[in-house]
Every structure is written in structure tokens, then in C-alpha cells.
Amino acid sequence: MIKDMTETMHAADGVGLAASQVGRTERVCIAVIGGRATPIINPAITDRSMETDADQEGCLSLPNVWVIVPRHTVITLEYTDIKGKKQQRRLTRFDARVVQHEVDHLDGVLIVDYAARTDA
Numbered sequence: 001m002i003k004d005m006t007e008t009m010h011a012a013d014g015v016g017l018a019a020s021q022v023g024r025t026e027r028v029c030i031a032v033i034g035g036r037a038t039p040i041i042n043p044a045i046t047d048r049s050m051e052t053d054a055d056q057e058g059c060l061s062l063p064n065v066w067v068i069v070p071r072h073t074v075i076t077l078e079y080t081d082i083k084g085k086k087q088q089r090r091l092t093r094f095d096a097r098v099v100q101h102e103v104d105h106l107d108g109v110l111i112v113d114y115a116a117r118t119d120a
């Protein structure tokens with residue numbers, strides 16, 4: 001499944017893909033971290049910087065839609081890796097943004113939900 005998801009992500013020129021985007025219910029996503037497609041199983045963001053940064057994001061599930069989304073600039077991510085080993089990583093900037101986007105997918109949140117929030 002992770003191999004399929006990674007291929008799907010690369011084929012679509014994406015930097016992340018969540019299981020929910022390919023019709024699966026597992027809490028799994030792929031995110032490009034430090035330039036490498038990284039399988040992330042059962043992710044939990046356990047710490048978030050106060051500082052946020054707003055930048056434009058797209059989504060493979062929403063072609064041609066771009067939304068300005070505020071994200072925490074630094075996060076701590078805990079997850080299980082492809083070998084079943086628990087990992088804890090501190091991610092910044094782009095890496096942190098991609099992971100927050102993918103974890104949102106697993107929680108049923110899309111970038112358009114941020115747009116709706118701003119307009120309200």
C-alpha cells in the first residue's frame with residue numbers, strides 16, 4: 001500500500017499523499033521530508049511552534065485550487081516508520097507544512113476548509 005501511494009504521489013508530482021486520498025482508512029501518509037518520500041504511519045503532532053507562516057498550498061485531491069494556509073513553522077512529529085520503529089522528528093518550514101497538510105487529510109480537513117474559515 002505504501003509503495004502504491006508513493007508511486008501515485010510521484011506520478012502526480014506531489015510532495016505528500018494521505019491514505020484517505022486513495023480511498024483507504026489507515027492512518028498512513030507519505031510526505032516528502034528533506035527531499036525524501038517518507039512513509040509515516042500513525043502520525044501524531046505532539047508539539048507546535050507559536051510562530052506560524054501563511055503560504056499558498058495546493059492539493060492532489062483538489063486540482064487547480066490554491067489556498068493560503070497558515071501553518072506552524074516548527075512541529076514535533078511522532079510516527080511509526082516503514083520498519084515498524086517509533087520515530088520522533090522535529091520538522092521546520094516546508095517539511096512541517098507538508099506534514100501538517102497530510103495529517104489534516106487523516107483528520108478529514110482539506111485546504112478549502114481554511115479558506116472557508118477566513119471568509120466566515
Ligand SMILES: [Zn+2]
Pocket residue numbers: 058059060061101105
Ligand atoms: Zn492534500
